[in-house]
Amino acid sequence: MESSERDRVVTRFAPSPTGTLHIGGARTALFNWLYARNRGGRFILRIEDTDLARSTEESIRAILDAMEWLGLDWDEGPYYQTERLDVYREFIERLLDSGHAYYCDCSAEDLERRRQAALAEGRKPKYDGRCRHRGLGPGPDRVVRFRAPESGQTFLRDLIKGPIAFDNAELDDLVLLRSDGMPTYNFAVVIDDITMGVTHVIRGDDHVNNTPRQILIYQALGAPLPRFAHVPMILGQDRTRLSKRHGATSVMAYRDMGYLPEALVNYLVRLGWSHGDQEIFTREELIRKFSLESVGRSASVFDPEKLLWLNAHYIRERKAEELVVLLEPFLAQRGYPKRDPAYVARAVSTLQPRSRTLVDMADGLKFFMVDEVDYDPAAAAKFLKPDMVEPFEQLIRELEQLDAFDEKTLEAAFHRLSERLQMKLGKIAQPVRVALTGVTASPGLFEVIDILGKERVLQRLRRALDFMRREDGVAPAMEHL
Template structure:
């Protein structure tokens, strides 16, 4: 059997962290076995679904590189198929038209509650042997209800939670088409999973209550002896306060994490560990996740989202990344900061120098702006602390020594700085910090040799010339 999983988000907002983890688990389970991963957009809720939300989901999936197989399915493009299946269920006596109003159904539920029974529709319009149905009221468009089995049990074989058994007497006759003819979520999902040959359904455990209803509909379509999908309901993600993760915990759309400078590989690494482990290993490449992930070893309890842990994971991925693999994200962040048209070689050079000292790619981009932007002013506090009467002369000596270098390397530049420091019998800080302020405008940058290598010979000399002139007028 070919393992086929699916990720089926509703486009009513951004792709959140919980959805991204579900997508990842589904992708890993399929791809590790050479199976198929289907992307399906469940957009039947036309009031809440938007084109912007669809695009946000697609953008997030592309950035995370969770590539789907085949076409993207949209439920709104499958209404003819749903109508065909509903007609078949009606013809087979497995569904029926119900003319009860919403108010009548609510009254039925209240009556059941008063008796201490499960509140549900009472089957007024359900055809039964020997039962005479009321005359359909004029001018009322019926809903279509699925005829849920009246006895027996529905068993969910769940890879995470174990077997879950539900008595069919607990289940309602589910509405599968509204009065206006539009199909409902629980029905569309079943038809889609059947048509797309989904073998494993991995989703959040907030869907557990839907599953027995969907299983009964699926059995009505494929027969009791056909193979049902295998289910895996993964637990929710909690905030640090133990409550369901939400915006108040900083839970945002996946693409916000890109904006904040996280690598997709790091985010996936963090998400895979929210509920699953492989020994004590914390850092995983995509290849290692594919090798080791097992949906049956996902824990049954909820996981807690820890932003600090995510930041640490991201930093570790930055450190171990090849510089050329960081070029795309660094280019994206620099462009958002107004820096464009930088070639790949230059970006890889920057990444090689900066990746070990930054926690995010955004930080890397921000700390590299000095390379592309001229120094128009010097940070006053830094000047007051580090620029003294001797500073202009020291910088002039550094400038002259750098100008004479045969090759522009970090080692050669560092040797010049050390020589000026020794010749003038002053500490390295008396020379290095003024250089840093002169060429970046402030007291923080990579090491002096790396900073000068990033700037290049001509730009370094020009900035030192400007600083010598500016600092000469400073009170010493």
């Protein structure tokens, strides 16, 4: 794309490090990232850490980890507002010199009394402009306020919501700089966006009411306005704002629940954006097709089942060897013994069609991973019964004699045994499944036997044989068959 540096799209994501990165913030970051990538622009990461009481290093790390996990790489940053205080001070001086800002020494107690009085008289409880014309200079416990216009309208031409007009009389003289020297959100965000060359501000629509105040600051500084795009909020299935009561809201909680980043990215982009009827997108397709024109104006409903469906799709699509690496922390949590990655990959491939999360898969891998399986009591009572002792004895002899141990050879051996015993194959297969896996549902039996290998299979069949002999009141043989 041919364009001058000045015309290039620049977007930013600017979280406050007062907690983890949540679903709503992640979608905002994703939309900014996609728009910049689609337009050949730059994506900036900025940490708005001026709330010293609530900002933490732990939260910063959690946000960066979540961005990296989602694959939302940034071109500049992370910038930290606490490292830019000199920049804010410079712009404060410009506003003071031009008469667009002034010092105020009203105490918090006095402000509250006047607000209450305004409410009692039916007036809007906004700052009454008491210090506007006092000509105060800097001093202890003094803040700097913006001198907002008292009449007229401020217009927002939103790329998603369309044109919105705000009455200036409804706005008040907001604080730009606190008495401790820290800038307020509405001031710092404007200065950051001006100095970083941000061309498009894409954020949640909970910021719409901040926008006229920010536009007025841009205008007071004679700075060009960015284009604003306010994305509708995300709702829970009860159509209230998404919160913890609807389940996990933290991005990294989804990682820990066994979701793949590409599934969450795909799901988040579809919360408010669409491209025809297409549901599944590669990252390259998202970059190529994303546009703000296709972002809807209505709130989106978070559907956990839809996310699970997408996650299952991406689990099926991943190479088994890649899933082995992603599964490592889940396998370690369960205390499974270390196994050869190639063996685990073969086991993983049998579970890909039936696993919706990596947690599902880690649980399903148990019988492949452990040295000795635990029998489900109901399954053992139903299938590992004394009348299966003789079939198991013959099966063990049959399998011991096999040179090859692949699915085709194993299936032929089972059919021979079925004919010899005049038993239906299922009558033999299900007890064998329980003996090998401990449960009644698993991937294909011959596939399982092939992966487990001859030594493990014979060991587990012999153990099940001993179990059934004990159930029959017969002491186990001194030597295994």
